Amino acid sequence: MKSAGRTDTAVLIAAMRDLSRTIISDDGVANAAIAEAADRIQEQAMQIDALTAGLETALEVLEQIATTPRNRGAKRNASAAAVFLRTQLDGRHRR
16 A cells, blocks of 8 residues: 555656656766666566565465464464565555
8 A cells, every 4th residue: 555645656767767858967967867766666666566476475375384284383384474474465565
């Protein structure tokens, strides 16, 4: 969930790219810095999406292990790990 007043990441990236092309800078340093910042934000957003997908997959596997009717120790460990991953995933959506 996004905080109130925050711009969507894709919109922010597009705006920064547009600024990097249109801002007037004698030496071009500002243009290059803004363009690089847009690139980095996009890379980080893609990495966050990939990591989130990985956590969700791990959580699904752990939940399957936790509900399998064998090996109490594995079920207990899987349940604890699933609870931890759920808190991490839920916390990410609150930022």
